Structure formats: C-alpha cells, structure tokens
Amino acid sequence: xxxxxxxxxxxxxxxxxxxxxxxxxxxxxxxxxxxxxxxxxxxxxxxxxxxxxxxxxxxxxxxxxxxxxxxxxxxxxxxxxxxxxxxxxxxxxxxxxxxxxxxxxxxxxxxxxxxxxxxxxxxxxxxxxxxxxxxxxxxxxxxxxxxxxxxxxxxxxxxxxxxxxxxxxxxxxxxxxxxxxxxxxxxxxxxxxxxxxxxxxxxxxxxxxxxxxxxxxxxxxxxxxxxxxxxxxxxxxxxxxxxxxxxxxxxxxxxxxxxxxxxxxxxxxxxxxxxxxxxxxxxxxxxxxxxxxxxxxxxxxxxxxxxxxxxxxxxxxxxxxxxxxxxxxxxxxxxxxxxxxxxxxxxxxxxxxxxxxxxxxxxxxxxxxxxxxxxxxxxxxxxxxxxxxxxxxxxxxxxxxxxxxxxxxxxxxxxxxxxxxxxxxxxxxxxxxxxxxxxxxxxxxxxxxxxxxxxxxxxxxxxxxxxxxxxxxxxxxxxxxxxxxxxxxxxxxxxxxxxxxxxxxxxxxxxxxxxxxxxxxxxxxxxxxxxxxxxxxxxxxxxxxxxxxxxxxxxxxxxxxxxxxxxxxxxxxxxxxxxxxxxxxxxxxxxxxxxxxxxxxxxxxxxxxxxxxxxxxxxxxxxxxxxxxxxxxxxxxxxxxxxxxxxxxxxxxxxxxxxxxxxxxxxxxxxxxxxxxxxxxxxxxx
Ligand code: ADP
Ligand code: MG
Numbered sequence: 001x002x003x004x005x006x007x008x009x010x011x012x013x014x015x016x017x018x019x020x021x022x023x024x025x026x027x028x029x030x031x032x033x034x035x036x037x038x039x040x041x042x043x044x045x046x047x048x049x050x051x052x053x054x055x056x057x058x059x060x061x062x063x064x065x066x067x068x069x070x071x072x073x074x075x076x077x078x079x080x081x082x083x084x085x086x087x088x089x090x091x092x093x094x095x096x097x098x099x100x101x102x103x104x105x106x107x108x109x110x111x112x113x114x115x116x117x118x119x120x121x122x123x124x125x126x127x128x129x130x131x132x133x134x135x136x137x138x139x140x141x142x143x144x145x146x147x148x149x150x151x152x153x154x155x156x157x158x159x160x161x162x163x164x165x166x167x168x169x170x171x172x173x174x175x176x177x178x179x180x181x182x183x184x185x186x187x188x189x190x191x192x193x194x195x196x197x198x199x200x201x202x203x204x205x206x207x208x209x210x211x212x213x214x215x216x217x218x219x220x221x222x223x224x225x226x227x228x229x230x231x232x233x234x235x236x237x238x239x240x241x242x243x244x245x246x247x248x249x250x251x252x253x254x255x256x257x258x259x260x261x262x263x264x265x266x267x268x269x270x271x272x273x274x275x276x277x278x279x280x281x282x283x284x285x286x287x288x289x290x291x292x293x294x295x296x297x298x299x300x301x302x303x304x305x306x307x308x309x310x311x312x313x314x315x316x317x318x319x320x321x322x323x324x325x326x327x328x329x330x331x332x333x334x335x336x337x338x339x340x341x342x343x344x345x346x347x348x349x350x351x352x353x354x355x356x357x358x359x360x361x362x363x364x365x366x367x368x369x370x371x372x373x374x375x376x377x378x379x380x381x382x383x384x385x386x387x388x389x390x391x392x393x394x395x396x397x398x399x400x401x402x403x404x405x406x407x408x409x410x411x412x413x414x415x416x417x418x419x420x421x422x423x424x425x426x427x428x429x430x431x432x433x434x435x436x437x438x439x440x441x442x443x444x445x446x447x448x449x450x451x452x453x454x455x456x457x458x459x460x461x462x463x464x465x466x467x468x469x470x471x472x473x474x475x476x477x478x479x480x481x482x483x484x485x486x487x488x489x490x491x492x493x494x495x496x497x498x499x500x501x502x503x504x505x506x507x508x509x510x511x512x513x514x515x516x517x518x519x520x521x522x523x524x525x526x527x528x529x530x531x532x533x534x535x536x537x538x539x540x541x542x543x544x545x546x547x548x549x550x551x552x553x554x555x556x557x558x559x560x561x562x563x564x565x566x567x568x569x570x571x572x573x574x575x576x577x578x579x580x581x582x583x584x585x586x587x588x589x590x591x592x593x594x595x596x597x598x599x600x601x602x603x604x605x606x607x608x609x610x611x612x613x614x615x616x617x618x619x620x621x622x623x624x625x626x627x628x629x630x631x632x633x634x635x636x637x638x639x640x641x642x643x644x645x646x647x648x649x650x651x652x653x654x655x656x657x658x659x660x661x662x663x664x665x666x667x668x669x670x671x672x673x674x675x676x677x678x679x680x681x682x683x684x685x686x
Contacts, residue, residue, distance in 0.1 A: 031680030291440030293575025313388035347373030552580030563598030
C-alpha cells in the first residue's frame with residue numbers, strides 16, 4: 001500500500017483528518033467514493049421540486065447575510081434560473097461568510113425544506129464552482145461527503161477531487177487486477193483501474209453505473225470468499241457424532257407417516273430426506289428450512305427430531321411463543337402412537353419450580369430426549385447430557401446470541417432453522433452463506449386459495465355484515481390493528497379505541513375477544529384458548545396473532561391499515577386463515593391516505609398468495625434489511641453492491657470462485673479479507 005503521506009499531496013492536518021475517517025493510503029482514497037454526481041449540463045428546475053426532496057441545485061449567490069440573534073445564522077440566497085432557494089446554516093463559522101459571497105456560482109445538495117416560509121436547504125453540502133471552469137463545466141462532477149473537519153482543513157469537494165485525480169494519474173497504472181481478462185470480458189466488467197477512474201471521473205452517468213458494477217462484483221467476490229472460509233472452518237469441526245438411521249427406526253418412521261391422516265407432500269419428503277442424509281456428515285450441519293405458511297414444516301422437523309432421538313441423541317426445539325411451543329408439543333404427541341410420550345418435555349416460562357426441576361433433571365441425566373420450549377430453554381440451568389440437534393422455529397424471531405446460547409448447550413449440535421418468511425435466493429446466499437437452504441414450495445393439496453380483497457374504509461359497514469354472516473354459519477373471524485391505542489399514532493385505527501365500538505354497537509350479539517402485546521402471558525394464552533375452543537367468535541388483535549397460530553375454523557382475516565405492515569407480515573397474517581375446509585377471505589381495509597409504495601404492496605397481496613413471490617416483491621420494494629428481519633447480519637454493510645440490482649452479479653461472483661479456486665486462494669491470502677471487504681479491493685503491483 002502507498003501511504004497518503006508519501007504522495008506529498010496532503011498537508012499534515014489533512015492527513016490527520018483523513019486518517020480519522022480511516023483513509024490512510026492511496027487505496028483508501030480511491031475508495032472514498034463519490035456519494036453523487038452533478039451533471040453540469042443538467043439543471044434541476046426548482047419549480048417541480050418539493051419540500052422533502054433530496055436535490056442538487058446549481059445557481060448564483062445573489063444575497064447573503066449573517067445574523068446574530070440568539071444563534072449565529074448565515075443565509076445565502078441563491079438564484080437558479082430565475083427561481084430562488086435559500087441555504088441556511090446555524091452556528092455558522094465566519095468562513096462561510098467569507099466563502100459564500102454574492103456573485104459566486106454554487107452547487108448545493110441536500111434535503112429541501114420550508115423555513116420561514118421560504119424554500120430552503122438547512123445545512124446543505126455545498127461547493128463553489130466559479131473558478132476553474134475548465135474542470136467543472138462540461139463534465140460530470142463527483143460530489144464527495146465532506147465533513148466539517150475536512151472543510152476546515154481545506155479539503156473541499158473540489159480540492160479532494162483534484163487530489164484523487166492526481167493519485168489516479170500517478171498510481172492507476174500500478175493497480176493490479178486479480179481478475180483474469182477472459183472473466184472481465186465474459187462478465188462484461190470494467191478492468192479494475194478503469195472502474196476506479198470512472199467511478200470518480202465518469203464521462204456519463206452510465207459510466208458510473210458500469211464502474212460501480214465492477215466494484216460491486218469485487219465486493220461480492222470477497223464476500224463469497226469469506227463465506228467459503230466460514231464453511232471450511234465448520235467442515236473441520238468433528239462433531240463426534242453422525243446420524244445413522246437403522247432399519248427399525250426406518251420402519252417406525254414409515255409407519256408413523258402411513259398413519260397420518262394425509263399424505264406428505266413431495267417437498268416435505270424431499271426436505272426430510274435431505275436433512276437425514278446431510279446429517280450423516282461428521283461436521284455440524286446447518287440448514288435453513290423455508291416453507292410458506294402452512295406448508296407443513298413442523299412435521300418435517302418432528303420426523304427428523306425422532307431420528308436423532310432414536311440415535312440416542314437429545315433434541316431441543318425452540319419456539320418463539322408459548323402458544324406455538326404447546327402446539328408443537330401437541331403435534332408431536334399426535335403423530336406418535338398413543339401413550340408413547342415419555343422422554344418429551346415441554347418447557348415454559350411459567351412452569352412451577354418443582355415441575356421445572358424435575359424436567360431439567362430428566363434432561364440433564366439424558367432420560368428425556370426432546371425439549372420443546374420457549375425462551376425458557378435458553379436459561380443457564382437447562383442442561384443436556386447429549387444435545388445433538390437444535391430446531392429453531394420462526395428463526396427470524398430470535399437473535400444470533402440466542403441461537404448460540406442454545407448451541408453452546410450441546411456438543412457442536414446440528415442446527416435446523418425454519419422460517420415461513422421465505423428469503424429470496426440471493427439473500428439466502430448473502431446472509432446465510434453457512435446455512436444450506438431447503439425449500440418447501442408445494443403446499444398440501446387440501447388448501448383452498450384464500451380470496452384476498454382490497455376494500456376502502458367506507459365499506460366497513462358491508463364488511464361487518466359479512467362478518468355477522470360467517471359467524472352465523474359457525475365460522476370465526478380475526479380483526480387486526482397495527483396499533484393498540486391512539487397515543488401511538490392518531491392517523492390510524494387503533495385496537496382499543498375501536499374495540500368498545502365493535503363490542504357495543506357493531507357486534508352486540510357476538511362474543512368478542514381481545515389479544516394484544518400488553519396482556520400478560522396468561523391472559524394471552526386464555527384468549528387464544530377460548531378462540532381455539534370457539535368461545536370467542538371475533539378475535540380483535542394486534543400482530544400477536546401473526547406467528548404460527550392454527551385455528552382451522554377461522555376463515556375471515558380483516559386487516560386495518562394494512563399499508564402499515566410489510567408484505568411478509570401481511571402474508572403471515574393472511575396465513576392464519578385458509579387452514580380448514582372453508583373458503584377463506586382476507587380483507588385489506590385500505591385508508592384514503594396511502595403511499596404509492598403502500599398501494600403496490602396491497603395489490604401484490606391481492607395478486608398472489610405465493611410467499612416466495614411476495615418475498616421477492618418485498619425485497620425489491622424495500623431492500624434486504626427491511627425484508628426479513630435480517631438487519632443484524634453482516635451483509636447489509638455492502639458499500640457498493642446492492643443485492644436488489646446485483647443479484648445476477650452475485651451468482652457470477654460465486655461461479656467465479658467455483659471455476660477458479662486459485663482466485664479464492666489468492667484473495668484468502670490477503671491479510672484480512674474482512675477488512676479488505678470493508679475498505680475495498682484495490683491491489684497494487686509494482
Ligand atoms: P408451517 O409450515 O406454517 O409451520 P405447520 O407445520 O404448522 O405449517 O402445518 C400446518 C397444518 O398443516 C398443520 O395442521 C399440519 O398438521 C398440516 N399438514 C402438514 N403436512 C400436511 C400435508 N402433507 N397434508 C395436509 N396437511 C398437512
Ligand atoms: Mg410453523
């Protein structure tokens with residue numbers, strides 16, 4: 001690496017300021033990427049801009065003043081093609097007064113605001129453009145993030161871009177591209193040195209896209225190398241156990257499957273076979289089982305659990321709520337022959353001390369083989385004799401630490417994570433590089449398609465009438481609100497404010513129940529139990545009902561302010577109905593005020609009931625972080641790559657590593673790939 005100091009282009013102060021931003025050498029400065037560009041041939045017409053827009057304007061300062069009333073406030077009035085905008089700075093230093101003088105041409109970028117009745121930028125970033133027209137006209141000007149400290153040390157957008165250009169002139173020829181020429185052309189990429197030049201000094205906006213595509217590719221390659229390393233490290237672990245299914249167990253499982261009231265779907269069979277086969281590995285295997293709501297993941301998990309149990313291994317099955325933990329426990333008892341429930345423990349937070357102690361003893365002595373439970377499973381006093389397999393249901397409900405805590409109770413146990421929020425393939429690769437994905441796409445044949453409708457709030461009267469109709473036919477109904485009471489947000493329908501109206505005026509003859517997050521565990525449990533038994537006909541709830549609840553008799557799901565929910569959440573909510581033999585409905589009650597993006601989500605819901613398709617749409621509308629509760633994973637830290645746009649590129653990066661393992665070795669030999677990933681991949685030759 002070439003330290004910036006060596007270039008003699010920067011003053012001591014500038015070096016210090018930059019090094020605080022982790023910009024220490026030429027590679028770092030090459031990767032100090034423009035945040036945006038000004039196309040000097042294009043000028044924004046402010047007449048079409050609105051408060052709240054992020055814009056760049058270029059204009060002339062026609063007036064400026066410094067005020068000292070209370071806080072120091074500096075304002076520059078900027079004329080852009082006859083339209084006026086103000087740039088306002090509080091606690092402004094006098095350098096602003098000196099720099100932003102009348103007659104100067106200035107570029108400002110930031111969020112438009114209305115301040116004192118005038119269209120203004122508050123603390124915009126800015127750059128003077130008056131002198132040196134040769135550099136800054138007729139070309140696309142890179143705009144860098146400039147901190148206050150940088151500005152004070154005379155590193156402005158312009159001086160910085162000049163220095164970067166000088167660095168490029170001197171050192172670009174020494175950039176060594178790790179990628180062989182045939183791959184550069186096969187994937188239609190720019191050579192590294194070109195990409196670096198064009199990302200800073202493009203001839204056109206298109207060129208910036210090409211440049212970023214190349215840098216994104218490198219990022220994705222490095223990311224994949226990291227993933228491969230992680231996987232390789234796992235393969236080196238000897239878990240000291242390997243699943244061996246003997247003929248007796250095989251027969252037992254076949255019998256259980258044959259005794260079910262339904263046939264396994266082909267995807268369930270395949271998932272079971274894959275899990276069983278992969279678990280014969282000598283290293284710990286991690287799987288992510290993705291299957292839409294109601295696709296029958298639980299059963300697959302229980303069958304695999306049984307195989308482990310029959311191999312004298314213990315299994316832990318973690319569920320996010322007591323309701324679900326009970327449900328799984330019950331499901332397991334249901335599939336086992338009558339009476340053979342010994343060795344299966346249900347661990348809940350509310351277990352009495354004595355009861356709990358007895359269960360824990362049986363587990364720690366290895367007398368019990370399966371522990372199904374909530375967070376109660378994670379506590380320190382829960383110990384196993386020989387924990388080899390962990391199942392995590394609705395895995396996005398749990399954090400990494402919780403998973404690790406459970407894992408630490410075993411001896412490098414195998415892991416099966418399950419989710420009903422299918423994750424697009426690209427994301428699976430990015431976020432779960434060490435997890436083998438298994439998909440259950442097929443749904444049980446018995447499922448009838450849910451009729452989803454978007455109706456306006458004016459139609460609530462009619463909606464309530466059909467609720468009465470279905471309840472009179474013996475069905476049950478959910479009404480879901482985004483918030484509990486109005487104090488959270490007065491623009492939305494809230495559960496508590498409407499509940500009394502529903503109870504007293506709308507449905508005086510029906511039996512209503514309440515379910516929301518502020519109830520105690522027992523209250524929630526009792527509401528659910530009553531709903532399950534049909535004692536409650538209309539369950540008025542928040543998203544507490546979202547996770548996994550299975551009441552086949554309920555056939556109407558009404559969602560208020562559905563635009564407030566993400567697609568996967570809406571899909572989960574909808575999945576609460578359509579579980580029995582009755583035609584089911586999901587009514588999305590659309591308010592008058594709704595954003596175009598919100599509208600798009602609702603129409604996606606009406607259009608398809610395929611969770612995979614919805615996950616893909618959600619991903620495209622909202623980006624990876626929002627989609628799946630994956631924010632905690634590392635991959636959202638990509639600097640250039642955008643998985644929405646670069647999905648295909650990601651596949652290519654992985655293909656490259658398979659075809660050219662020597663590249664993997666070469667990059668893995670970099671002192672610290674993670675750091676390189678964070679800083680950017682520029683290698684220098686001589
Ligand atoms: P999820 O994948 O959402 O966790 P569950 O495992 O809770 O779904 O299954 C939903 C319901 O479907 C359960 O009542 C289960 O008994 C039932 N089920 C599972 N597999 C099948 C199948 N192959 N055919 C019919 N019903 C099934
Ligand atoms: Mg489930």
